[in-house]
Amino acid sequence: MPTEAAELVFDEATKQYPGRPEPAVDRLSLTVAAGEICVLVGPSGGGKTTALKLVNRLIPLSSGDIRIDGTSIADHDVTELRRSIGYVIQQVGLFPHMTVEANIGTVPRLFGRPRTWIRRRSGELLELVGLDASYARRYPAQLSGGERQRVGLARALAANPPLMLMDEPFGAIDPIIRARLQDEFLRLQHELRKTVVFVTHDIDEAIKVGDRIAILREGGRLAQYDTPARILGQPTDEFVAEFVGADRALKALALRSLADLPLHDGAHDGLPRLPAGTTLRDALALLVAEGSDRVVVTDGDGGELGIATRDDLLA
């Protein structure tokens, strides 16, 4: 599958609803590099969903501009623009009267793709999102919430769009499945390298999936746009510090894994064991629970790589 991604630029993008004192999105300027995931996060009223919908013109801009690979969205035909952008929403919005395959084929059909092409593509995409090929013939009512969201993702990817807009895609899914979907989405993104704008109200999700995080505050103003590590480590102001939470130091631990630590030799009898991919946050939780100050780091097959200490972990 050819991989392409577009650079997305918000240039003083503003949405002012008539009769409202404050704009919903206020002179938002930021650049999402091609192939990066930008997470828009913030309290309700921060305008993150509005900002997202400005991109595919579900909501028209009041002033400013948004450019995809240098071309203003205003210069595209609106339906062509939307067909070239993958769109995933929290409630998924699958068409209940169409099979999974027909749902996935929605945009390719608009592009006039033949049935055989759609069949093959839907098979590929189902495999990509981790669903069995037999799902092609099912109707949305026969799927669980998590499965529906996978199909929603497959449908958004069907025409191989260079840009994806995802509006709280995992917001309505229970925590265990959500974590799995996040992991799989990141694995997928590692392969596909799309440019993604991802809206969430959950700062933990933002930290987990974002290459960069844009924190929006009330009135649709950008408070900080930075990598997760810098958002957690150097919040620009009180608002950001408060929004990311008093436990931001702990959250920052979730950004690194045991594989990032220097490992030591030494006795390891009775020490807890963890695979190298474990986040430092989870490792710390285990150390606290076990009352230990060292942990044996293992590779995928259970072989021992060395010992990590709590001091290194907290350094």
Add this chain to the structure above:
Amino acid sequence: MTPLLGAGPVIPDFGSGSSCEQTNGWFCTDWLSAHWGDTLQPALVQHVELSLIAVAAGFAIAAVLAIAGFRWHLVDAPVGAVADFLYTIPSLALFQLLVPFTGLTETTVEIALVSYTLLVLYRNMVEGLRGVPDDVLESARGMGLTRLQTFVRVELPLAAPTVLAGLRIATVSTISIATVAAFVVPKGLGEPIFIALDQNLFKTEILAAGGLAVALALAADGLLVLAQRAITPWSRTPA
């Protein structure tokens, strides 16, 4: 004391038929076989015709109105009110009201029958179209379907179960009301019933014609259920 009419039960003359017919028995099968061809079958065919035309015309009119009512809210309230009003007029009265204008004709019958289908068809069509979930519409728009594509590919098919439910009710009630059509024109299963009422309540004919009307309604309903399953396979799939 001399009984006025002799010792037997009080029975009118039912002509030269079988003893069952002469005593106005509950259900005379010999009358049935003798008169199926000249009375019941033609009446049944006429009844099907009357109902079919009424439902088809009502469906077409309701569809046009419903699309307008769905698209423009301003249209919905007055159309709904008129359909409501038509539905409240008793059928006999409506036939009577129409006769001065359209005479004792099939047109009169059809106008009345169509009027009764409008309410349920119109309401169900508008409800069906409005009932399409917001998230489905948003994803349709977000994926770049035009307004017309959204209507044809998403809203219409999703309204189908509600529309078909309305069509079932309209069809069954039309078949039932169409028996009253014989009041205006000598057609349909109402006609043999009226004749039998005239002939001192000849029970066999009333039961046979009435029974046929019920059977016809059930059959039409059954066919529509099958059609519904065929058209909307997605609406009955278990979760």
